[in-house]
Amino acid sequence: MQFDTFFSRDARSFRPSAIRAFAKLINDPSIISFAGGVPNPETFPVEAIARIAAQVVRERRAVSLQYGPTRGLPRLCEAIAGISRARGVECTAEDVLTTTGSQQALDLIAHTLLDPGDVVAVELPTYIGGSASFFARSAELVGVAQDDEGIVPESLREVASRTRIKLLYTIPNFQNPSGRLMTQERRAAVLRLAEEFDFLVIEDDPYGELVYVDGADTTSMKSRDVNGRVLYLGSFSKVLAPGLRCGWIVAAKPLVERLEIAKQAADLCSGMLDQSIVDELIAGGELAPQIERVRAFYRGKRGVLIEELERHFSGRAEWTPADGGLFTFVTMHEGTDTASRINDAVAGGVAYIPGGPFFVDGSGANTMRLTFAKEGDERIREGVARLARVFA
Numbered sequence: 550m551q552f553d554t555f556f557s558r559d560a561r562s563f564r565p566s567a568i569r570a571f572a573k574l575i576n577d578p579s580i581i582s583f584a585g586g587v588p589n590p591e592t593f594p595v596e597a598i599a600r601i602a603a604q605v606v607r608e609r610r611a612v613s614l615q616y617g618p619t620r621g622l623p624r625l626c627e628a629i630a631g632i633s634r635a636r637g638v639e640c641t642a643e644d645v646l647t648t649t650g651s652q653q654a655l656d657l658i659a660h661t662l663l664d665p666g667d668v669v670a671v672e673l674p675t676y677i678g679g680s681a682s683f684f685a686r687s688a689e690l691v692g693v694a695q696d697d698e699g700i701v702p703e704s705l706r707e708v709a710s711r712t713r714i715k716l717l718y719t720i721p722n723f724q725n726p727s728g729r730l731m732t733q734e735r736r737a738a739v740l741r742l743a744e745e746f747d748f749l750v751i752e753d754d755p756y757g758e759l760v761y762v763d764g765a766d767t768t769s770m771k772s773r774d775v776n777g778r779v780l781y782l783g784s785f786s787k788v789l790a791p792g793l794r795c796g797w798i799v800a801a802k803p804l805v806e807r808l809e810i811a812k813q814a815a816d817l818c819s820g821m822l823d824q825s826i827v828d829e830l831i832a833g834g835e836l837a838p839q840i841e842r843v844r845a846f847y848r849g850k851r852g853v854l855i856e857e858l859e860r861h862f863s864g865r866a867e868w869t870p871a872d873g874g875l876f877t878f879v880t881m882h883e884g885t886d887t888a889s890r891i892n893d894a895v896a897g898g899v900a901y902i903p904g905g906p907f908f909v910d911g912s913g914a915n916t917m918r919l920t921f922a923k924e925g926d927e928r929i930r931e932g933v934a935r936l937a938r939v940f941a
């Protein structure tokens with residue numbers, strides 16, 4: 550049976566994740582892996598989740614095991630509004646739509662705002678799950694340059710002058726994959742361009758709480774948004790556990806109302822058990838100390854990785870400081886092809902993610918993404934030494 554003629558136009562635009570294939574490399578314990586993109590399970594607040602899960606299942610089954618409001622558990626929406634306000638996002642619970650991870654937020658936004666052929670500007674490089682959501686709605690993706698301060702305004706202006714951008718997708722805080730933090734000046738410049746060229750902005754912020762240095766200004770771009778152009782996305786995946794599938798959108802009322810209808814069609818509501826657990830955990834005051842523990846867990850590992858890169862790659866490559874988040878992004882000399890070296894690397898006992906798939910314009914062959922999330926200090930040291938041998 551041939552099914553091709555049954556696929557929708559959008560389904561014909563689906564793109565499988567080019568990095569999932571690499572991520573499979575990481576389960577062999579003899580391979581030191583910088584390749585994963587997931588939080589370390591050691592950071593999951595297991596005891597709190599187990600205790601709260603038992604409690605909400607036994608004592609509140611009519612909520613935790615029942616269908617719930619599409620918007621989300623009301624008390625959780627209040628808490629999310631509070632968390633968002635602390636990041637500079639002016640909002641109330643009315644402006645919040647909870648989502649099944651921020652990945653669903655990306656999909657709902659793409660479904661609600663994009664027609665086939667609409668142009669979405671994305672950072673070079675960008676998060677593959679983001680581009681996948683836009684490709685899945687047959688959008689056209691255009692890359693915008695970044696430097697160490699974030700999106701380069703001249704590049705965005707150039708793109709916006711030559712094509713009608715409908716949406717800009719940005720991850721200003723410790724971007725996946727680059728690890729970069731966009732400066733506040735750049736955020737302001739990007740918003741001015743959004744006004745001038747009349748496009749909306751998706752600000753995806755799953756990493757803003759994972760800060761390892763003093764003085765990193767992670768204040769949201771949405772804090773500067775006077776006209777409701779920014780759709781702000783948050784997630785509990787990196788500070789609690791991604792298996793809880795709990796994320797959110799804060800946006801202008803007419804947008805949230807339309808997105809809510811899209812979500813009704815998608816899943817009626819996000820998992821009520823997940824939401825109940827997150828809600829209780831926050832109500833019990835357990836989120837703030839948890840975030841401190843997660844920061845402390847990654848801070849040291851990040852320091853080791855950066856130190857070892859300096860030892861082995863100084864003068865041979867450049868990398869982002871990874872002052873927060875889970876990644877550093879390494880740029881090798883022009884002409885190096887990191888994808889073609891991955892088999893050698895795995896044979897040499899180390900894995901990374903080649904950077905090319907993160908660039909929608911086909912550039913980035915000489916880059917790679919490294920995470921410090923998975924391995925302990927000793928293995929990070931040994932892993933960078935192995936990497937240095939592969940690229941000797």
Ligand SMILES: Cc1ncc(COP(=O)(O)O)c(C=O)c1O
Pocket residue numbers: 586649650651652653676678720725753755783784785786791794795796
């Ligand atoms: C930038 C970015 N956005 C969104 C997501 C999706 O996260 P979740 O759906 O677990 O909230 C990720 C996951 O890695 C990410 O890196």
